[in-house]
Amino acid sequence: MKKWAELALGIVTSIGGFLEVGSIATSAQAGAEFGYQLLWVLIVGTLSLAFLMEMTGRLAAVSRRTYVDHLRQCFGVRFFMAPLIVVLIVSFLVLASEVGGVSIALQMATGIGFQWWAVPVALAGWLLLWRGTFGVVEQGTAILGLVALVFAVGAVKLHPHWGEVVRAALPSAPAHDRARYWYLAVSILGASVSPYLFLFYSAGAVEDGWTEEHLLVNRVTAGLGNVFGGGLAIAVVVVAALVFSTRGIRVDRYEQISLLLASPLGRAGVALFLATLCITCFGSTLEITLSIAYLLAQGFGWEWSENLKPAKDARFAMVYTVVIVAAALPIAIGVDPLALTNLSMTLTAASLPLTVVPLLVLMNDREVLMKHVNGWMTNGALVLIALLSLVLFVAALPLQKLGGG
């Protein structure tokens, strides 16, 4: 019985955690400008994330140590500084974008400008981290995040031509705006495969005391959960394709994205969209803030746990306090949330080699994983993901320049 509850909870966590500011924005832009054509990229991103989460979760469950812990010990502090600094910068930008997502949703709901919401949103997030436990943060946001299922309802109600949707699962080259197409492809991958996701996941496995007995839960959470979560992102693309693309609307502002669900669901659709944006971005705000604190604490060996009173892990608590407040500042001074989101997704994509390639070594270390090392299938997938990350590293910034406008 407990096992089933854990499995269900794991799936819910992944579904509820999948959609956030990046995936909503990039999926909506992709659907508006290229119809279903970029769906295959979303599928690649979702599968990559599922594999990476399964691996970092397995590593944590078998060794009782987090991915960051292994990264520092296996590669030494000199190498470790590279992923540390890069992930800190990139995650901070994504975090600021999430605060922007919540703030924009609140602006559209209340009419009060988004700049005014950034600091209150950060303080509310901080209060939850200060008082709440890991379970509250993880499960609370996941269960509330299920409101995102509304996109699946919206997609079905618009009666898409499912044959065309399925056909878009195969890669195809664009007939127009090639730079823009590949730029959006990079953004989608950056939005699906954020390093904070697997840092948070592997720290969570240790927070929850996972052991080898949780390997099934791990596989189901990473696999099924992400497939369902990715399905929701696909639904966003489908809705955007049918609502925007057919009318020739290009998405340049969050206000436009909010009309996504107005056509299938009417006024309630707008309200549900705002609720989804607000809740999922708020959940991600908490997760990214914690991930940054985990990264520093585990990298330098400080005491860390979201379940301890702040006095017991003062440096950890200090980091999340400073980080969440600082992340509100760009939005509070009026930086455009959508532009910030797009930039952070590109940079995330470019940063991936630093967190993905080391897994090739770690996941094949028999001393650490014993019989649970990668098999030929997971190694094959990991090699492909690593190659993809290298392509993204080279291509992301040039494409941002060519197709980001």
Place this chain on the structure above:
Amino acid sequence: MSGVALIHDVLDAQLVDRRQRKIGRADSIALALSDNAPPRVAAILVGGPVRAQRIGRWAVLLSHALRAVGRVRHNGVTRIPFGAVRRIAEAIEVDMDGDGLEVKHVEDWLAEHVICRIPGAGDERDGEERK
């Protein structure tokens, strides 16, 4: 014989005290040299300055600058005698009390002067306290 590889198993490993509290990572390892005895592993070193030396020049300069700005006088390095090591497993357990170690200086200062002044932080002196 299963030997312990210093670089592989000790360097950069997590350190915990006798109450399983995390006290930093093994930033460096010191050997003791003497004229008429073979060299032996003397201590595990923990702290920003030794870590910076391993990272590179920019980190050493940054570490100097930070210490100057923060007016830090103590040398910032904790020596953990190798003889205090009890177990080398997921973490290295040392038979010491983490409280009062140089390496906990920042943590204790933050707890006392910042964190504990915010309501709901709990008490830094009690044992393990969960939310």
